[in-house]
Amino acid sequence: MEQRHLGRTGLRVSRIGLGTLTWGRDTDEHDAADLLKTFWEAGGSLVDTADVYGDGEAEYLLGRLIEGLVPRRDLVISTKAGSVPDPDRRFDGSRGHLLSALDASLTRLGTDYVDVWHVHAYDPFTPLDETLQALDLAVSSGRARYAGVSNFCGWQLAKAGTWQLAAPGVRTRLASTQMEYSLLQRGVEREVLPAALDLGIGMLPSSPLGRGVLTGKYRGDARPADSRGASEHLAPFVAPYLDDTASRIVDAVQTAADGLAVTPLQVALAWIRDRPGVAAPVIGPRNAQQLTAALSVEALSLPDEICRALDDVSAPVHRYPDHDWSTL
DSSP, X not given: OOEEEOSSSSOEEESSEEEOTTBTTTBOHHHHHHHHHHHHHTTOOEEEOOTTGGGGHHHHHXXXXXXXXXXXXXXXXXXXXXXXXXXXXXXXXXXXXXXXXXXXXHHHHTSSOEEEEEEOSOOTTSOHHHHHHHHHHHHHTTSEXXXXXXXXXHHHHHHHHHHHHTSBTTBOOEEEEEEEOBTTBOGGGTTHHHHHHHHTOEEEEXXXXXXXXGGTTXXXXXXXXXXXXXXXXXXXXXXGGOSHHHHHHHHHHHHXXXXXXSOHHHHHHHHHHTSTTBOOOEEOOSSHHHHHHHHGGGGOXXXXXXXXXXXXXXXXOOOTXXXXXXXX
């Protein structure tokens, strides 16, 4: 698998990442082992997790697998901290919480360091410089090699990235930002992606297949029994992308797939993988069969005319005061 630099850093990652959102909950140890081994054998290196996935079970499971299944040196492990199970405060970006969470993640993962450590979301109740200092301390202590953020909007990302660049050699530049991004969700193109491109921050799209909808499995009223759309706890996650707007985009993806003699999954994943600023979309297959189908996109590059057609049918509305305001 082709490797790419993560933002404006020397770290190289596989251009498809493996997500672990369902590990330890819907994905058991056997399936997780198959996924990790299949991914590694295909040349994949970036494995993304978080301290809240499966209430810590995803990290614990990944740690068990890298002991004997896949060499630690072959993986780029990314994890996140900051989400908390508190209905009154969903995110805690305080220095104390973040550093304690990192230590707990390292224990579960069974490793001395993570390759990339992300703040899971912006905390409006903690000064941003305090949150970012936790990243600096994690890197300077060797507990993290690189640092990033997740779910920061445009101004938050620009502020964080600029703050880190203001003291080179003292503060750790942001390597990456993880955001939901797909043909069904292009909101990051308004301000987040331009900020990331300007600051040299690599984009790691989550849900690059539109929460599974872009595979075409939910066309019409279809809800496969083994799909997330039919799952009691994940159906609400899929539901927002089952409207008429999404259906038109899925139809366009299917048309492109038919013309290229490939699958809708391959078309949607190739489109997001090759967008400007994208380092590696992070996919979340349930089993090795689904992963193998996704990894088959490695040999596919979409023709320019197909990309333009997909761009047009899924184009988000850009109005004042976005960066294209002068054309209105």
